Amino acid sequence: MAMTATKTSYRTCPLCEATCGLEIVTQGREIMTIKGDAQDIFSQGYICPKAYSLKELHEDPDIIRQPMVRYGEEWRIVSWDEAFAHIEQHLMPLLQRYGRNALAMYAGNPNVHSLANQLFIPTLIHAAGTQQLFSASSVDQLPKQVSSGLMFGTSLSVAIPDIDHTDYLLLLGANPLVSNGSLMTAPDMRGRVRRLLQRGGKIVVIDPYRTRTAQEASEHYAIRPGTDALLLFAIVQTLFAENLLAPGCLGEYLNGLEQLRELAQPFTAEQVAPRCGIAAETIRTLARELAAAPRAVVYGRMGTCTQEFGTLASWLVDVINILTGNLDRAGGALFPKAAAGARNTSGVGGRGRGIGYGRWKSRVRGLPEFFGELPSSCLAEEIETAGDGQVRALITIAGNPVLSTPNSSRLQAALGTLEYMVSVDIYLNETTRFANVILPPAPILTRSHYDITFYQLATRNIAHYSPPVLAHEEGMVDEWVILLRLAGILSGQGAQVDPALLDDMAMTTLIKREVTTPGSRLAGHNVKELLAMLQPRTGPERVLDFLLRSGPYGDGFGAQPDGLSLTMLEQHPHGIDLGPLQPRIPEVLRTPSGKIELAPPLLVADVARLQVALERPAEGLVLIGRRDLRTNNSWMHNLHVLTKGKERCTLHVHPDDAARLQLCEGTIAQVSSRVGTVTLPVEITDAIMPGVVSIPHGWGHGLLGTRMHIASEHAGVNINLLTDETQYDMLSGNAVLNGIAVTVTTRDIVSPPTVA
Numbered sequence: 001m002a003m004t005a006t007k008t009s010y011r012t013c014p015l016c017e018a019t020c021g022l023e024i025v026t027q028g029r030e031i032m033t034i035k036g037d038a039q040d041i042f043s044q045g046y047i048c049p050k051a052y053s054l055k056e057l058h059e060d061p062d063i064i065r066q067p068m069v070r071y072g073e074e075w076r077i078v079s080w081d082e083a084f085a086h087i088e089q090h091l092m093p094l095l096q097r098y099g100r101n102a103l104a105m106y107a108g109n110p111n112v113h114s115l116a117n118q119l120f121i122p123t124l125i126h127a128a129g130t131q132q133l134f135s136a137s138s139v140d141q142l143p144k145q146v147s148s149g150l151m152f153g154t155s156l157s158v159a160i161p162d163i164d165h166t167d168y169l170l171l172l173g174a175n176p177l178v179s180n181g182s183l184m185t186a187p188d189m190r191g192r193v194r195r196l197l198q199r200g201g202k203i204v205v206i207d208p209y210r211t212r213t214a215q216e217a218s219e220h221y222a223i224r225p226g227t228d229a230l231l232l233f234a235i236v237q238t239l240f241a242e243n244l245l246a247p248g249c250l251g252e253y254l255n256g257l258e259q260l261r262e263l264a265q266p267f268t269a270e271q272v273a274p275r276c277g278i279a280a281e282t283i284r285t286l287a288r289e290l291a292a293a294p295r296a297v298v299y300g301r302m303g304t305c306t307q308e309f310g311t312l313a314s315w316l317v318d319v320i321n322i323l324t325g326n327l328d329r330a331g332g333a334l335f336p337k338a339a340a341g342a343r344n345t346s347g348v349g350g351r352g353r354g355i356g357y358g359r360w361k362s363r364v365r366g367l368p369e370f371f372g373e374l375p376s377s378c379l380a381e382e383i384e385t386a387g388d389g390q391v392r393a394l395i396t397i398a399g400n401p402v403l404s405t406p407n408s409s410r411l412q413a414a415l416g417t418l419e420y421m422v423s424v425d426i427y428l429n430e431t432t433r434f435a436n437v438i439l440p441p442a443p444i445l446t447r448s449h450y451d452i453t454f455y456q457l458a459t460r461n462i463a464h465y466s467p468p469v470l471a472h473e474e475g476m477v478d479e480w481v482i483l484l485r486l487a488g489i490l491s492g493q494g495a496q497v498d499p500a501l502l503d504d505m506a507m508t509t510l511i512k513r514e515v516t517t518p519g520s521r522l523a524g525h526n527v528k529e530l531l532a533m534l535q536p537r538t539g540p541e542r543v544l545d546f547l548l549r550s551g552p553y554g555d556g557f558g559a560q561p562d563g564l565s566l567t568m569l570e571q572h573p574h575g576i577d578l579g580p581l582q583p584r585i586p587e588v589l590r591t592p593s594g595k596i597e598l599a600p601p602l603l604v605a606d607v608a609r610l611q612v613a614l615e616r617p618a619e620g621l622v623l624i625g626r627r628d629l630r631t632n633n634s635w636m637h638n639l640h641v642l643t644k645g646k647e648r649c650t651l652h653v654h655p656d657d658a659a660r661l662q663l664c665e666g667t668i669a670q671v672s673s674r675v676g677t678v679t680l681p682v683e684i685t686d687a688i689m690p691g692v693v694s695i696p697h698g699w700g701h702g703l704l705g706t707r708m709h710i711a712s713e714h715a716g717v718n719i720n721l722l723t724d725e726t727q728y729d730m731l732s733g734n735a736v737l738n739g740i741a742v743t744v745t746t747r748d749i750v751s752p753p754t755v756a
């Protein structure tokens, strides 16, 4: 028998924000090897252990490959047409009866790692016409987007630490050596951290846990969870008090400097020190070092976002970078200039409309919308609470809110009462088991890839397109086609509508918007001509080609013949380097004032809440989360390569707390919060600070009705049975996932769960 030839493909890894280049060898449909692409212009061969798991993921027998409809407890495989007909038949009458807001949508993290979903979810949202939109953003980085949006004018104008050129990195609530970096896209964080230290630079980590990043750093200070905004304010106060301000050429673009000085006054190092658990002299030293370093940068991530003062902390990170003159300069924090899809490269630069928020409010709790979304902490109550606008149907797209959002038991109970639910997903898991219909997209390696979002957050300007590694098999449907067919149903065009028509409509709308945008390179161009020039491409490729060509490096459809286009990216399978990040102020700004807003009213108003916290005594034991190298939130625990070995879903306890609570290594502890209780084994470690315990998120598998065999064998417990949906950052609505008050006992000495 003739051997099938092998094929070598280059593909950006879609599993985390680092965007590493992979070299994948296939033979027929089989993946032979996966390794780092040594020629990748960004990652140069670096990969982490998760990349290899793409092979097992591709072969996982539990992955759903055909649409399924649930009848009671039983799932039946159906044709795509039957699945969509079922949805039309059941969903549309509900919406006709109860209105558009009876439908909620929840979009999870993998959407951001999918070119197709990034480009086509907006079409689906438009067709749905509901205000009940939720996503993983509000259990993650939303506060940073809110503060950046208010200060600089768009939701993705996030200043990124220039880790490769800085001399001093103050890192709060992030563990890039394990997470591989977030809101700081760059492969090989370990290499970058080591090079920073080798060139004589300094890294200071602020974290309740001595993480792997903290272990590599020059210094580590354990902080009481939830108090970063206090610490950062005290650094700001010190900069003012000791006359260390040096905003340099940013000065002329700043609004609100004097107001900031006044706001900072009460937050002296002495005042905040007992709350943060960090000595006043250390705080002042940090301020002085930041001011003295030739190039310094402050960077905060998950730990600073998913807490009570997430937006204030996120804001103060940028404030310090600005006051020390480190925003918008090499070695400080810079704004990427992405090749495609960035709001802050569109239209006339230098000023804009700013961000929209509060255009509607959540029905039950009255929390404001940000960027078109409501906080995920509100989803359960929107389903439970009767009245006009009650959620009766849900579509989840690549999301597992049952394991990812606060107070899982309440959400699970609520999902069980829905009248109809659709999940676009690849597993029958803790969330999708509630669905009536599951629509499984074609596997990852059959899709093309381009990191529309992460190149807007990268430490270097690059562009990299990957064509599909494998061809479709019979019956596979691309995720963008699924999304468009759902959009067809929701817009009343019926289950049978041709997705190609909707694709054309979406493309035309996008082109029309661009040619009517003042300052666009394509302003005044003819829509039909542009459409013709994009032929014969369709779907994500056509949109991407349009975004690249109309973008800041693009060929402008002929105006700049050597400029970027998808064709050019196709000729460069290892990516195209567009150079290091460059200063972009004022052109990057899209605030109505054309200035950097140092003291946006919304943030200023929230400072009063922080002042109250300053007076508040430190609570008892609190819970934080953690990540480890071989996880990817909740969804990759069905792979043997990532789950084998020692149990990782354990309770980390400091030896002092263990002694006080009579916990030994391996003891089964019972951890209780206001909302729930879990039991899990204890691991004693002095890496965690006293008064704080930790449980990783993403576990808690093996629930009735799921179909993830390996995950069930390593079930672990769900930390979000303890996190509390009534605790959120009041400004952004983002969930508090760190600093949850808990009690811990051994299982034998059972005390009733604390009720607030």
Ligand SMILES: Nc1nc2c(c(=O)[nH]1)N[C@H]1C(S)=C(S)[C@@H](COP(=O)(O)OP(=O)(O)OC[C@H]3O[C@@H](n4cnc5c(=O)[nH]c(N)nc54)[C@H](O)[C@@H]3O)O[C@H]1N2
Pocket (backbone or CB within 6 Å): 107, 108, 109, 110, 114, 136, 139, 140, 302, 397, 398, 399, 400, 401, 403, 404, 405, 424, 425, 426, 427, 429, 441, 444, 479, 625, 626, 632, 633, 634, 635, 697, 698, 719, 720, 723, 737
């Ligand atoms: N306590 C606590 N909770 C947390 C966190 C924490 O640190 N602590 N972290 C939070 C963070 S940062 C995040 S981002 C969220 C994540 O929250 P979610 O996005 O809700 O959860 P994931 O675990 O990413 O689940 C992804 C889902 O997408 C499916 N999936 C995977 N690939 C695809 C695909 O290609 N297409 C489709 N359609 N589906 C796919 C998976 O089967 C799974 O159902 O969790 C948050 N929750």
Ligand SMILES: Nc1nc2c(c(=O)[nH]1)N[C@H]1C(S)=C(S)[C@@H](COP(=O)(O)OP(=O)(O)OC[C@H]3O[C@@H](n4cnc5c(=O)[nH]c(N)nc54)[C@H](O)[C@@H]3O)O[C@H]1N2
Pocket (backbone or CB within 6 Å): 016, 017, 109, 140, 172, 173, 174, 175, 176, 178, 179, 180, 181, 182, 206, 207, 208, 209, 211, 223, 224, 225, 226, 227, 228, 301, 302, 303, 304, 307, 624, 625, 626, 627, 628, 629, 630, 631, 632, 633, 698, 738, 739
């Ligand atoms: N291996 C792996 N990599 C991942 C993921 C994964 O699940 N596994 N998930 C991906 C996703 S979706 C994201 S968003 C990123 C997250 O990327 P990171 O933010 O870099 O990762 P985390 O491990 O969540 O780091 C948060 C840190 O904050 C600390 N912390 C907790 N509370 C506080 C506090 O109040 N103050 C301070 N200063 N620190 C605090 C925690 O101890 C922890 O070390 O990781 C991504 N990469």
Ligand code: SF4
Pocket (backbone or CB within 6 Å): 013, 014, 015, 016, 017, 018, 019, 020, 046, 047, 048, 049, 050, 051, 180, 187
């Ligand atoms: S670091 Fe992230 S992008 Fe790179 S190989 Fe690992 S999972 Fe993939």
Ligand SMILES: [Mo]
Pocket (backbone or CB within 6 Å): 109, 140
């Ligand atoms: Mo995340």
